[in-house]
Amino acid sequence: MGPGSDGLWSIGELAEHAGTTVKTVRFYSDSGLLPERARSAGGHRRYAPDALDRLRLIRSLRGLGLPVPEVRRVVDERAGAQGVLEDAVAGQLRTLGTRLSALRWQEAALHLVHACPPEERADRLRLVGSLGTPPSTAPLAGFWRAWLPPRMPAASRRAFLEAAVPQPPDMPDPAQVLAFARLCALVSRPCDGTAAPTQPAAHRAAGARESALLYAGLAEAYELAARQMRTGAGPADGEALDCFVATYARVAGCRDTTGFRRLLAVQLTADPRLDGYWALVAELITAPGGAPEPTPGTAHDWLLAALDGQLAA
Structure with missing residues (x-):
């Protein structure tokens, strides 16, 4: 017609x-x-x-x-x-990706609640039910912003947050959902006035320049240590440990001597621990059945053990 x-x-x-x-x-x-x-x-x-x-x-x-x-x-x-169709399609792909990720998180959370013992179901439901789908990293970022030196430069702060705040996986398994929920619960606990200071001594004394040097150097040392950890190597002397100690010496305005290393080991041992946080991060970022993926926390512990071993020898 x-x-x-x-x-x-x-x-x-x-x-x-x-x-x-x-x-x-x-x-x-x-x-x-x-x-x-x-x-x-x-x-x-x-x-x-x-x-x-x-x-x-x-x-x-x-x-x-x-x-x-x-x-x-x-x-x-x-x-x-020009470019209008490409932009529209790309935007729709992002929207669908978010929706699919939300559905995968809901599915994994439901499996987690369904598989747990009946007596634990109510508590687990409250724990994972407080998460969004996909969950937000805002509680974790807020925790670290309060923990970091207040005069830390913005660029250094962003770099640290990228390393310390794990991103929720797009396709989580139930164990990863539980780890992320526990992370959010951990950083959301109220603190009472009697708690010990949460910041390491080096943070409390650091100004803007010192904090930038501190975290840039530690990031390099942690990455060097992580390479060793991925091969299964135990804590040992080497480039990673030297970088680690040199960073603290530079911030403190001291020379890297045996005496300084002894004082540093004592200070680091006395610093507050965040082992629970880093253990949960490792659960979240490690592939099912794979070897534990190094985190800044586990790399720090590896380097501190290497320092203790060197001093003992």
Whole structure:
């Protein structure tokens, strides 16, 4: 069926050519996605033949799940064709990725609650039920921001948070859901006024420059230690330990001597421990059945053990 004597199609004819319903065409017209060319004497909508290609494009985009505002950006000639479709598709991929991640977290959390002993189910449900899906890292980042030196430069703070705050996996297993829930519960516990200072001594004395030097040097030392740990090597002398000690010596304005190393070992041993946090991080980032992945906390312990072993020898 071709256009009428005026070269235009009725809404029914356009729907028939597109293989859809009049109701669908009317919806897109009312939404401003499919402008009509004219109205008949009786007030009926009339469409130009090129509306068929536009309607097919609209249906294709909607079939991919793009919301109406994004479809309008793509089909509207005033938006320009350059990059508009690519941006819309990329945005939809990000949206779907978030939704899929949320569903995977919900599924793993349900398996976790379903598989636990009945007497533990209520507590576990409260623990994992407080998480969003996918969960937010804001509680963990907030904990570390309060823990870090207050005058620490913003760039150094961001670099530390990237290393200390684990990102929730996109496809978690139930054990990882439990580890992340416990992490959030751990950092959310209220502190009473009688608790010991949570910051290491080096942090409390560090200014902006010193804290930047401290964390840049420690990041390098932890990475060097992590390489050794991944091979199964035990704590030992070497480049990682030298970098670790040199960082503290530089911040303290001291030379790296045996005496300094003895004082450093005593100080680090007396510093507050966050072992529970790093143990949960290791559970979260380690692949099921794989060897434990090093964390800044476990790398620190490896280096401290290496320092103790060197001094004992």
